[in-house]
Amino acid sequence: MGKLSVSNTHARPPWERTVAISLVIMELCCKQVWAQCHILRCNSEFVAATLELGGGPGGAGGRSTAPYCSALRSYALCTRRTARGCRGNLAYHSAVQGIEDLLIQNRCPKTGPTAPPPARAPPPGDACSYEKGYQQREGRPPEYLHCAVFGDPHVRTFGDDFQTCAVPGAWPLLDNRFLFVQATSAPVGQGSPATALSKITVIFRSSPECTEQQTYQARLGDVPAAFVDGSSAAGERRGGPSLGIRSLAPGRHAEIRAAHIGTTLVVRQNGRSLSLAVRAPREVAGAYSPEQDLQLCVWGCPASQRLAPPAPSALAARVHCARQLPAKDVYFQACVFDLLVTGNATAAAAAAVAALEDARAMVGDPERVHLQPSAAARPRIPALLLLAAVLWWV
Secondary structure, three states, rough: OOOOOHHHOOOOOHHHHHHHHHHHHHHHHHHHOOOOHHHHHHHHHHHHHOOOOOOOOOOOOOOOOOHHHHHHHHHHHHHHHHHHHHOOOOHHHHHHHHHHHHHHHOOOOOOOOOEEEEEEEEOOOOOOOHHHHHHHHHHOOEEEEEEEEEEOEEEEEEOOEEEOOOOOOOEEEEEOEEEEEEEEEEEEOOOOOOOOEEEEEEEOEEEOOOEEEEEEEEEEEOOOOOOOOOOOEEEEOOOOOOOEEOOOOOEEEEEEEEEOOEEEEEEEEEEEEEEEEEEEEEEHHHHOOOOOOOOHHHHOHHHHOOOOOOOOOOOOHHHHHHOOOOOOOOHHHHHHHHHHHHHHHHHHHHHHHHHHHHHHHHOOOHOOOOOOHHHHHHOEEEEEEEHHHHHOOO
């Protein structure tokens, strides 16, 4: 093996070696902590930018400090963009303080041009397009499953079971190899067993070729069209990013597309409740281990958390919901339930109608869009999902 020689012409001053060593130590120590904090990416981009400058500011070769100052300002900008997800992160706060010191030491103005982002080669072929990759591998498009959680809350599982659940607090909707989705519910009123979604958290797990880990979070009154780090896309590739967010109603709607796992999630706010709709390939939905056995989208809510459907005598509520939901399906039933529990006719109908629209967009078979209460009430084990999970982990 040959030895890598380093020219003395580009020898680095002690302060710069200290910065580089500190960044490496932070990366080694903090790689598994605060995964939603992207300070390591900021560190890497700064190191790459300064490596291209040779001796750094005022170093050998008589290079100007202007490019180095631009790199520092880019570093500072990167830390500001990831600030929200880095609260309490020692590596982040150390980097921010170090940037301030270096700006002062090198007499760099805090405002001015920034260094261009490093060019990243996209992965080859269709490695980050699940649909294209599956089509090439299997010779057919993937089969998609649909899950929805809305209202107070009602759960339509991947197996087309439909349940109304209490589930107060935080509960996992999905927990598999590719993503984790958690919904937090709060009581709709004092003494009421019903709850409504108040927060939704989505974690897209890291995919080495396609995207680093990203976290999305929505709360009542704040359905952002961005991840927690402020970005609206991640994972550069041919044909578009691996992860992307768009909004049709800013603050009340967000659609997240994860091309690398062929999955779409839609988050909405209707009245004082959030809702979530998911469209995922069967292979992705079933990629969980036996220990990941609590997933409302897969198994539904525990029997102790299920609530009875509305009484047939609730005539006024039924008349109101039938105006917008003429099919006497589970969405009509959910509208009636929510109206009786909350008394909010507008929000109850809007949540059910939006959930039905999402089902029409996400369910490939039109005959499976409208679930009938009698059929949806039968407890069924999603056998194909269970088989997929077993085969995945064998």
